[in-house]
Each structure stands twice: as C-alpha cells, then as structure tokens.
Amino acid sequence: xxxxxxxxxxxxxxxxxxxxxxxxxxxxxxxxxxxxxxxxxxxxxxxxxxxxxxxxxxxxxxxxxxxxxxxxxxxxxxxxxxxxxxxxxxxxxxxxxxxxxxxxxxxxxxxxxxxxxxxxxxxxxxxxxxxxxxxxxxxxxxxxxxxxxxxxxxxxxxxxxxxxxxxxxxxxxxxxxxxxxxxxxxxxxxxxxxxxxxxxxxxxxxxxxxxxxxxxxxxxxxxxxxxxxxxxxxxxxxxxxxxxxxxxxxxxxxxxxxxxxxxxxxxxxxxxxxxxxxxxxxxxxxxxxxxxxx
Amino acid sequence: xxxxxxxxxxxxxxxxxxxxxxxxxxxxxxxxxxxxxxxxxxxxxxxxxxxxxxxxxxxxxxxxxxxxxxxxxxxxxxxxxxxxxxxxxxxxxxxxxxxxxxxxxxxxxxxxxxxxxxxxxxxxxxxxxxxxxxxxxxxxxxxxxxxxxxxxxxxxxxxxxxxxxxxxxxxxxxxxxxxxxxxxxxxxxxxxxxxxxxxxxxxxxxxxxxxxxxxxxxxxxxxxxxxx
Numbered sequence: 001x002x003x004x005x006x007x008x009x010x011x012x013x014x015x016x017x018x019x020x021x022x023x024x025x026x027x028x029x030x031x032x033x034x035x036x037x038x039x040x041x042x043x044x045x046x047x048x049x050x051x052x053x054x055x056x057x058x059x060x061x062x063x064x065x066x067x068x069x070x071x072x073x074x075x076x077x078x079x080x081x082x083x084x085x086x087x088x089x090x091x092x093x094x095x096x097x098x099x100x101x102x103x104x105x106x107x108x109x110x111x112x113x114x115x116x117x118x119x120x121x122x123x124x125x126x127x128x129x130x131x132x133x134x135x136x137x138x139x140x141x142x143x144x145x146x147x148x149x150x151x152x153x154x155x156x157x158x159x160x161x162x163x164x165x166x167x168x169x170x171x172x173x174x175x176x177x178x179x180x181x182x183x184x185x186x187x188x189x190x191x192x193x194x195x196x197x198x199x200x201x202x203x204x205x206x207x208x209x210x211x212x213x214x215x216x217x218x219x220x221x222x223x224x225x226x227x228x229x230x231x232x233x234x235x236x237x238x239x240x241x242x243x244x245x246x247x248x249x250x251x252x253x254x255x256x257x258x259x260x261x262x263x264x265x266x267x268x269x270x271x272x273x274x275x276x277x278x279x280x281x282x283x284x285x286x287x288x289x290x291x292x293x294x
Numbered sequence: 295x296x297x298x299x300x301x302x303x304x305x306x307x308x309x310x311x312x313x314x315x316x317x318x319x320x321x322x323x324x325x326x327x328x329x330x331x332x333x334x335x336x337x338x339x340x341x342x343x344x345x346x347x348x349x350x351x352x353x354x355x356x357x358x359x360x361x362x363x364x365x366x367x368x369x370x371x372x373x374x375x376x377x378x379x380x381x382x383x384x385x386x387x388x389x390x391x392x393x394x395x396x397x398x399x400x401x402x403x404x405x406x407x408x409x410x411x412x413x414x415x416x417x418x419x420x421x422x423x424x425x426x427x428x429x430x431x432x433x434x435x436x437x438x439x440x441x442x443x444x445x446x447x448x449x450x451x452x453x454x455x456x457x458x459x460x461x462x463x464x465x466x467x468x469x470x471x472x473x474x475x476x477x478x479x480x481x482x483x484x485x486x487x488x489x490x491x492x493x494x495x496x497x498x499x500x501x502x503x504x505x506x507x508x509x510x511x512x513x514x515x516x517x518x519x520x521x522x
Contacts, residue, residue, distance in 0.1 A: 207448070
C-alpha cells in the first residue's frame with residue numbers, strides 16, 4: 001500500500017466520524033460507560049489485592065526458644081532456621097525486649113515482671129511465600145530446644161482461603177465485564193456499519209480490495225475507542241486522587257495501605273486506553289467481515 | 295472477449311438460474327440482454343462482474359476464467375469492467391467529482407491523474423459544471439450520467455449496464471442511450487440488460503433473449519420481441 005493511500009484512509013476515517021456524528025456519539029458513549037465500569041472495578045480489585053498481600057505478608061511464625069538453650073545454641077538455631085528452604089527472614093528478640101514491647105502495649109503494671117521475667121526468647125520468621133507458612137512452621141517445630149511455634153493456626157488458612165476466593169471472583173468479574181464491553185461495543189459499531197453497507201458494496205464493485213475497504217473502518221473503530229477512553233481515564237484518575245488524598249493520612253502507620261497514586265494511576269490509564277483502542281479495532285474488524293462478501 | 299460455455303448456475307435454494315448457457319461476445323460489440331423477469335437475466339449480468347459464480351461451465355473474460363478466479367483477484371477483474379445500475383448506486387455523501395474519483399482512488403492513482411481524468415469524463419457526460427453538487431441535488435438522468443462517468447473513468451474494456459434506463463423517463467433515456475453509443479464508438483463493449491422495448495427497437499444492436507436460463511434468440515440488429 002502506498003503512503004498516500006494510508007493518508008487517505010486516515011482522512012476518510014476522521015471525516016466519517018463527523019458525517020456519522022450520531023453513530024459516533026452512540027459508540028463513544030457505549031465505550032465510555034463500559035470502560036468507566038471496568039476502570040472503577042480495576043481500581044477496587046487492585047486495591048483489594050494489595051490489602052490481601054499486606055495481610056498475607058503480615059503473617060509470621062513466632063518461635064519460642066526453650067530456657068535451657070544458651071547464647072551459642074541460640075545462634076546455632078538461628079543459622080539452622082535461616083538455611084531452611086522457604087524461609088525469608090529471621091529476627092531474634094530476647095525476652096527482655098519482648099517484655100519491653102509488652103509494657104509498651106499494655107501499660108506499666110506489667111513492669112513488675114521485670115524482677116522475674118516469665119517470657120521466652122523469641123524468633124520471628126517470615127516465610128518466603130505466605131501460603132507455605134504452615135509447612136515452615138512444622139519444620140521449625142522439629143528443631144531441638146524449640147519450646148513452641150505459633151503462627152495463628154487455622155486462622156491464617158481461613159484468611160488465605162478468603163483472599164484467594166476474593167481474587168478469583170474479582171478476576172472472573174473483570175473478564176465478564178470486558179467480554180460484555182466487547183460485545184456491546186462491537187454491536188454498536190455493527191449498527192454504524194450496517195447503515196453504510198451500501199458504501200461498502202459500491203467500493204467492492206468498483207474494484208476496491210478488502211483491505212482498502214477495511215482500513216478506514218478499522219481506523220474509525222480506533223478513534224471511537226480513543227475518544228471513549230478519555231472520560232473514563234479522567235474520572236477514574238480524579239476519583240483515585242480523591243480517595244488516596246482522603247485515606248492516606250488515616251491509614252498512615254497501619255499495616256494495610258492503598259496503592260500509591262503513581263504509578264498505579266498511569267498503569268490504569270494506559271490499561272483503559274489500550275482496552276478502548278483494542279475493543280474499537282476488534283469491534284470494527286468483526287462487524288465488517290460479513291459485508292465484504294460482495 | 296466474453297466467452298461462456300455451458301454455464302450452469304444453481305442457487306443454494308434449488309433454483310436453476312442458468313441452464314447450460316453458451317454465448318460469445320466480441321470486443322466492441324453493443325449487446326442488449328432481454329427476457330422476462332426471473333429468466334436468468336440478472337444472474338447472467340451479475341456473473342460478468344463475478345458477484346455470482348457459475349456452478350459449472352466455463353466463463354472467460356479477456357481470457358480469465360471467472361469460474362476458478364480466486365476471491366483475491368476479483369478486485370483486479372472489476373477494475374477492467376465498468377458497471378452501471380438501475381438505481382445508480384452513487385455514494386450519497388460524496389459529491390459528483392468525488393463519486394467519480396472514487397473508482398480511481400481505489401486503484402491508488404496519483405492525485406494529478408485523478409483530477410485530469412475525472413474532469414475529462416465529467417466533460418464527456420456533460421456534468422463538468424455540476425462537479426461540486428451532491429447526488430440528491432441532481433435529477434435521475436444526471437445521477438445516471440455520474441454513474442456512467444464512474445464506470446468508464448478506469449477506461450474499462452467492457453461496460454455492463456443493468457437496466458440503466460429503468461428509473462428514467464423516456465426523454466432522459468434517449469440521452470443516456472446516446473451516451474452509451476458514444477462510449478461504444480470508442481471501442482468499448484457494452485452489455486445492457488433492459489426491459490425498454492422502445493430503446494431496443496429504435497437503437498438496433500445485437501439482441502440476446504434469455505428464457506429459462508437459456509438463450510432462446512440471438513439476432514444482430516433484432517427487435518425487443520416481447521409485448522409491453
């Protein structure tokens with residue numbers, strides 16, 4: 001194809017947007033509404049996912065060292081744990097530190113235990129994959145001089161289950177929404193093309209190749225997707241800006257955090273844009289197929 | 295230049311439109327195709343620009359067999375053939391100039407050549423002064439002139455016309471016939487399906503009558519031969 005022809009196709013696709021202004025409006029509205037839904041949904045899902053990650057990463061194994069272990073043995077145990085597969089990090093905390101933490105949390109009346117500290121020295125262990133916490137904990141419990149291992153048995157399995165279900169449901173919903181969007185938009189574009197099948201027929205009768213007919217329509221679909229993604233991008237960005245602006249100070253220091261405004265909002269914008277363009281092109285391509293058989 | 299041999303066409307719904315039709319048309323001929331409705335005339339015409347494909351038989355245009363022509367090559371065939379329709383088939387949103395230029399844009403002609411050639415054919419059909427008008431602003435006869443201009447702008451060897459005067463009043467029909475004869479005089483083959491008895495009887499050319507999917511009469515300089 002010659003460059004001049006491509007320029008012609010671009011010009012034609014833009015002209016056609018203006019000439020079929022009502023159809024353009026209808027298609028762009030359909031794209032706008034669906035992309036807005038998808039956009040808001042992605043915001044929610046990605047943040048839920050972030051919360052789930054935060055929760056998961058907060059899970060740690062608390063290992064109590066028996067009192068007969070001396071400093072050398074404690075060091076030995078730390079090395080053993082560190083070398084175990086699936087262990088991300090090991091932090092040691094003496095019983096004195098533990099008591100100080102308790103006093104900080106629960107108040108001065110506990111400080112009388114300072115005369116005779118009833119606590120154990122403790123290792124805090126993070127599994128490299130939160131889902132493997134249980135396995136790692138069972139292994140650690142087998143080590144000599146380990147008094148007890150605690151990781152919220154039962155509770156974290158439930159938590160992981162809930163989080164996994166939530167993620168899968170979210171993914172299915174996003175896919176369903178995308179599918180609906182594609183269907184809706186390709187149908188709207190189909191209507192605009194049906195209205196112009198006469199044009200296509202004439203083009204074919206004077207000897208236009210299929211691609212010559214197709215490209216202006218595909219470009220038009222691209223413009224529709226592009227135009228349809230402007231409002232969703234603007235609204236979703238503003239919305240998320242407001243949300244983070246409101247929630248960030250309230251959540252500061254908490255273990256659960258929202259995703260940062262940037263680069264997240266750029267990623268979502270690009271996603272919306274790419275989806276709009278892809279849906280527009282795909283919709284045109286699919287709709288024009290049957291009218292090319294002249 | 296057009297050779298049909300035992301061309302047979304059966305539609306998926308079981309209707310047999312052409313029943314082993316054989317005919318030969320030479321370059322530069324002017325041929326009327328007549329016959330009652332449903333006799334296979336339209337199928338015969340549509341087969342010329344490969345809107346329909348023969349079920350069996352051989353159909354050659356300029357030595358190309360349309361029965362086996364690949365879909366991809368159809369645009370190339372159509373660029374050698376001009377087609378004129380009863381309902382003009384002009385693009386309503388393009389003006390006269392653009393409608394004619396369209397057939398050249400499709401074959402990626404240079405803008406200078408397009409401008410020159412379009413003005414040339416618009417002059418020939420007598421519509422140079424209405425180049426900027428839209429189809430809806432023209433009379434039926436003028437619209438048909440535009441569609442004729444479009445059909446010959448590629449300098450095709452053959453022009454196929456499907457009832458070109460069907461929507462026009464008698465007086466305008468004569469002007470359109472003048473135009474076709476003028477085109478024919480330059481050596482272009484004209485193949486015209488028509489119901490217009492006046493035209494066939496007054497402008498004598500070869501007449502092919504199709505009935506029941508077969509040629510029942512083929513007379514040089516013949517008359518229309520049907521009542522009404």
